[in-house]
Amino acid sequence: MTDRVVRPAARQRRRPTKQGVVLSEELIVETALRLIEEHGADALSVRRLGRALGADPSSLYRYFRHTDDLMLAIADELIGRTLRTWRPTGDWRADLRDLGMRMHAGALAHPRAAVLSSYRVTGRGYEIQAVETILGVLRGAGFPDAEAVRIYHAFVDQALSFGALDAAGAALPRAAREAETAVWRAKYGRLPADTHPHIAATARHLVADMRHSSYPVALDLLLSAAEVRLTEIRGRPEA
Structure with a gap:
């Protein structure tokens, strides 16, 4: 991915992917997390993610500027999974x-x-x-x-x-x-x-x-x- 930016208001995909799934930041993060566990750091490529999501790779730019932006979202999701199970x-x-x-x-x-x-x-x-x-x-x-x-x-x-x-x-x-x-x-x-x-x-x-x-x-x-x-x-x- 590059530093290409899409306005937040324009990020939501309005049509299903080839697999009939509507893209979202949450779905992309979940898919990337699964691919990392299966294939390691090499999984974070636009082509591999697009293939796994059944989507045009360029559509991922609607949600993340580049792979490092996605990596930060993955790191944040791991924190969130801990917080969601913890009760003081x-x-x-x-x-x-x-x-x-x-x-x-x-x-x-x-x-x-x-x-x-x-x-x-x-x-x-x-x-x-x-x-x-x-x-x-x-x-x-x-x-x-x-x-x-x-x-x-x-x-x-x-x-x-x-x-x-x-x-x-x-x-x-x-x-x-x-x-x-x-x-x-x-x-x-x-x-x-x-x-x-x-x-x-x-x-x-x-x-x-x-x-x-x-x-x-x-x-x-x-x-x-x-x-x-x-x-x-x-x-x-x-x-």
């Missing part, structure tokens, strides 16, 4: 943990798209809603504004980073994933104590633990540190 309870730590775990699960549900979009800033509706929501949770808990922003930053970057890391692993062929898991038992589990005493002492734990994501542990450590910080803030004498 009023317990700031439990709410952030639940949101973080849902973000991570969302990345694993769409691993190839997550790897492509985790580092993007969309400036779109769902992302704005997520920023507002998380800051609201932190400010409502009593964190001062500057502290709320720092914790928000760490929380989101941690969730996105682990999501991309674990999604990249999940996107590997099954044989490759199984081979990497086997290394912990076949290689690390057999290192002798006289040359690698710490690995030998913890080998059974490494074999058991390293096959799983460490995100839940990392998330709990972050939230524990934030809770300690909040206790310190509440304990400070007022000026």
Whole structure:
């Protein structure tokens, strides 16, 4: 796609595609997301999208200026899928943990798209809603504004980073994933104590633990540190 722009009012396609479907931004994003999971980044081409939609490729310019614009919409949709399943309870730590775990699960549900979009800033509706929501949770808990922003930053970057890391692993062929898991038992589990005493002492734990994501542990450590910080803030004498 290029930077060709169509006025928003003119974007809605009024005739069905060859497959009898009326195009919409939502349909294009959903189709692109499916194609990415099937074919990777190469799926984001006007020709392939048009073929999948049964539409003239040029009609996609009514909705997106170029493929990067579409990629931002896909990233925003992944955020939206997390927000639509999350309900706050009023317990700031439990709410952030639940949101973080849902973000991570969302990345694993769409691993190839997550790897492509985790580092993007969309400036779109769902992302704005997520920023507002998380800051609201932190400010409502009593964190001062500057502290709320720092914790928000760490929380989101941690969730996105682990999501991309674990999604990249999940996107590997099954044989490759199984081979990497086997290394912990076949290689690390057999290192002798006289040359690698710490690995030998913890080998059974490494074999058991390293096959799983460490995100839940990392998330709990972050939230524990934030809770300690909040206790310190509440304990400070007022000026």
